[in-house]
Amino acid sequence: AQTVTQSQPEMSVQEAETVTLSCTYDTSESDYYLFWYKQPPSRQMILVIRQEAYKQQNATENRFSVNFQKAAKSFSLKISDSQLGDAAMYFCASHTGNQFYFGTGTSLTVIP
Amino acid sequence: KAGVTQTPRYLIKTRGQQVTLSCSPISGHRSVSWYQQTPGQGLQFLFEYFSETQRNKGNFPGRFSGRQFSNSRSEMNVSTLELGDSALYLCASSLYPGRSGNTIYFGEGSWLTVV
Numbered sequence: 001a002q003t004v005t006q007s008q009p010e011m012s013v014q015e016a017e018t019v020t021l022s023c024t025y026d027t028s029e030s031d032y033y034l035f036w037y038k039q040p041p042s043r044q045m046i047l048v049i050r051q052e053a054y055k056q057q058n059a060t061e062n063r064f065s066v067n068f069q070k071a072a073k074s075f076s077l078k079i080s081d082s083q084l085g086d087a088a089m090y091f092c093a094s095h096t097g098n099q100f101y102f103g104t105g106t107s108l109t110v111i112p
Numbered sequence: 113k114a115g116v117t118q119t120p121r122y123l124i125k126t127r128g129q130q131v132t133l134s135c136s137p138i139s140g141h142r143s144v145s146w147y148q149q150t151p152g153q154g155l156q157f158l159f160e161y162f163s164e165t166q167r168n169k170g171n172f173p174g175r176f177s178g179r180q181f182s183n184s185r186s187e188m189n190v191s192t193l194e195l196g197d198s199a200l201y202l203c204a205s206s207l208y209p210g211r212s213g214n215t216i217y218f219g220e221g222s223w224l225t226v227v
Contacts, residue, residue: 035215043200045218091155099145099168100216102155 002027002094006103013082014111020067021077021106023092032096034068034075039105040088048090051075084110114139116205116219124225130191133222137184137205143167144186145216146178149200158201161186162208190224198226 003026013019025034036048051059051068058066063080079086087110092103117136125131137144145168146158157170161180178188184205190197200223204216 037218042220044220045202045204047215047217050215095214099157099160099170101157102147104154 002029002032002096002101004092004094004101004103006090006092006106008106009104010107010109012109012111013079015082015084017082018078018080019082019108021079021090021092021108023075023077023103025073025075025092025094025101027073027094027096029096032094034066035093035095035100036064036066036075036077037091037093037102038086038088039091040085045091049077079108082110084112086110116203116217118201118203118219118222120222121220122223122225124227125193127193127195127226129193130189131193131224132187132189133201133203133224135186135188135203135205135219137186137203138217141205141207141217142184143206143208143214144180144184145204145206146186146188147202147204148172149202149221150198155202158188193226195226198224200224 005024032053034051037045038048039045049061049064065078067076089105091105093100119134143162145160148156160168164180175191180186200221202221203219206214206216
């Protein structure tokens with residue numbers, strides 16, 4: 001089984017500043033994908049960004065980017081120019097073949 | 113394009129009762145998976161269905177079951193409810209099952225409270 005670890009239960013950031021959320025994973029698979037999902041107070045999980053493990057280039061989606069370190073099995077999410085709407089629970093997840101494995105989440109607070 | 117729709121959104125049941133939750137996937141998506149989210153355990157995989165067949169099952173007791181219909185809509189059922197079954201049940205849909213990198217899209221969830 002795979003494990004996904006998010007070691008930061010809570011994080012905070014000033015509006016307009018940058019914050020990085022950490023995630024490490026453990027897998028023996030060679031073909032896998034990594035995701036960040038956001039869960040706002042509405043509780044609906046929203047895809048933020050995904051990364052193919054075979055790609056060395058880090059994925060970017062507007063203000064969201066990842067730092068994917070395959071050898072270290074690390075997959076951190078950087079949020080630039082943080083906005084109040086970014087406040088949510090963020091889940092890191094890995095996916096290979098059959099199912100997703102989620103971390104325990106990081107609660108992000110954005111301070112005005 | 114409509115998203116993943118889950119019904120009911122909120123429900124309260126008594127211990128020992130059973131409950132059925134429904135999920136309509138995004139149009140064109142044929143794979144549906146279910147997750148249980150609790151504060152203590154986080155997100156845990158329940159099962160995945162494709163073409164009316166259960167493809168994968170998480171580590172949950174037999175009280176938890178599901179099915180998928182020919183139109184890809186899915187239901188999950190929990191029998192003999194226990195207090196610990198109180199949780200947010202999330203449904204997710206995707207185009208194809210069992211392929212790495214298959215992005216899943218979630219519904220808003222069904223909040224189940226067992227009293």
